[in-house]
Amino acid sequence: DAGVIQSPRHEVTEMGQEVTLRCKPISGHNSLFWYRQTMMRGLELLIYFNNNVPIDDSGMPEDRFSAKMPNASFSTLKIQPSEPRDSAVYFCASSLALGGVLNEKLFFGSGTQLSVL
Amino acid sequence: AQTVTQSQPEMSVQEAETVTLSCTYDTSENNYYLFWYKQPPSRQMILVIRQEAYKQQNATENRFSVNFQKAAKSFSLKISDSQLGDTAMYFCASSAGNKLTFGGGTRVLVKP
Secondary structure, eight states, rough: OOOOOOSSSSEEEEETEEEEEEEEEEOOEEEEEEEEEETTTTEEEEEETTTTEEEETOOSSSEEEEEEEEEEEEEEEEEEEOOOGGGGEEEEEEEEOOOTTTOSOOOOOOOOOEEEO | OOEEEOOSSEEETTTOOOOOOOOOOOOOOOSEEEEEEEOOTTTTEEEEEETTTTOSSSOETTTTEEEEEEOOOOOOOOOOOOOOOOOOEEEEEEEEEEEEEEEOOOEEEEOO
């Protein structure tokens, strides 16, 4: 397996533009996570899905952020409109969670470096 | 809610020596797991070691070992015989349910 695949690797956009980040999890994994990493706030969990269903989106900063998982092999994180404070590295990760407890390691993608000017 | 705290923002160690990274966590769950992840400059997140909270025996993975003190909610990482390739950010993490919560990270610099 190629691992968790994220695209794009880098994204530079202007304030007010729509940004869409993409993620393909590892085949067979049933849990998918979106994290945001900044120097100030570290790694923050934005949202996670289990069996394609959003379970907890309490980490999503505000209504400008939305995430979807239309099928087991694809997820998107959208920011509309984007703002300079959204600049960060966004990671997607997947795992196989059994029994309701995350006991296996997360497999992370390479991240998307987002810069909003 | 669970929290994970790493009190050491940065540490340096001479090559071949030992360094210990601190981590404390707080959770109300009885069934949980603890992890240490490494993030080198390449940005990739790499699992270093995993500990099951119901196991008293400390996990070991080659040069990496943990000191798990459940009552104190402490989970430190020891890197023995440090190598230049160990230079990275290290994150402690705790899972409860299907959520993994990370600490703020400790930057480790291995000096030749």
